[in-house]
Amino acid sequence: MTADTLLPALTEAARHAAHPAHRAAATPCPCGAEDAVLADRDDGTVVRHGDVVAKAHAQDTDPAALARRLSVAASLPGVLLPPLDRIPVDLLGRRVTLWPYGGPVDPETPEAAPWEAAGTLLARLHLAPAPDGLPPMRGPDKALRAIARLRAAGPHPAAAPVLRAWAALPGWARAEAPMPDVTTLCHGDLHLGQLVRRPAPDGPWFLIDVDDLGVGEAAWDLARPAAWYACGLLPSDEWLRFLTAYRAAGGPAVPAAGDPWPALDVVARALTVQTAALAVVKSAAADRPLDEVQRAVVDACDRMSSTPPELTRGFAT
CATH class of the missing domain: 3.90.1200.10 (Aminoglycoside phosphotransferase (APH), C-terminal lobe)
Structure with a gap:
């Protein structure tokens, strides 16, 4: 699997999470938000669409351990950013999680x-x-x-x-x-x-x-x-x-x-x-x-x- 196949599928997952009724990948998204690649590394590929972030975890990620970690994040909403779903999904052989978007630390200040x-x-x-x-x-x-x-x-x-x-x-x-x-x-x-x-x-x-x-x-x-x-x-x-x-x-x-x-x-x-x-x-x-x-x-x-x-x-x- 290459970035050429993963990135479009991951972007569509983020779009669908943001707009569950909108399934046509080839048509413009109804919200007009731009898609953005936030990270693309071996240990994780992350894309954003509007207020939703989709992350494809490393290929060797243990799905059961990841699910337990997601459960912890969901249980500590004032400390860890809660996921949109506690259960990771499989996408082209990678475990994918969905999150609300948060603004990062500004490295320029x-x-x-x-x-x-x-x-x-x-x-x-x-x-x-x-x-x-x-x-x-x-x-x-x-x-x-x-x-x-x-x-x-x-x-x-x-x-x-x-x-x-x-x-x-x-x-x-x-x-x-x-x-x-x-x-x-x-x-x-x-x-x-x-x-x-x-x-x-x-x-x-x-x-x-x-x-x-x-x-x-x-x-x-x-x-x-x-x-x-x-x-x-x-x-x-x-x-x-x-x-x-x-x-x-x-x-x-x-x-x-x-x-x-x-x-x-x-x-x-x-x-x-x-x-x-x-x-x-x-x-x-x-x-x-x-x-x-x-x-x-x-x-x-x-x-x-x-x-x-x-x-x-x-x-x-």
């Missing part, structure tokens, strides 16, 4: 990034009871897949420090052992791209993307901003806005006061390794040197491999 909303929503998610039968959150699995892609990409001068930093992580962070916590409800892939406002442009914020949702180590959901901060890529005021909001909402991943880093160091290292591995893969595929940000995360891996865990001030220097 970083000063307006919703760090407080991200911290508050994340804390509320972590405090919600996890239903029985929910699979583990997939954060460590994604890090493992990034390392597998790095190894498959062949020799690269920046690969060695990344692999050394990976080898120094505890087994659970490398998806080789159970996570220390297997009961907390986690997002699994938290970053600012996982927040939308509904209704756009000034409605409340919601978390989106349930593909990695599950039970596990709550600290993993703070790992990406913690890693950016530790690598010197996220200003301290933005990191503190996020951390303060998370703590104020009762988030359980870090102590309510004092130094949070002992709880965050391992997961921040794991996300730094994951980010660096993907940076090297992209650099090799494009046959170009690492850019400044990519070099920063690889350099952080080099420092991490010679520094014991549980730092108190990050690993930017």
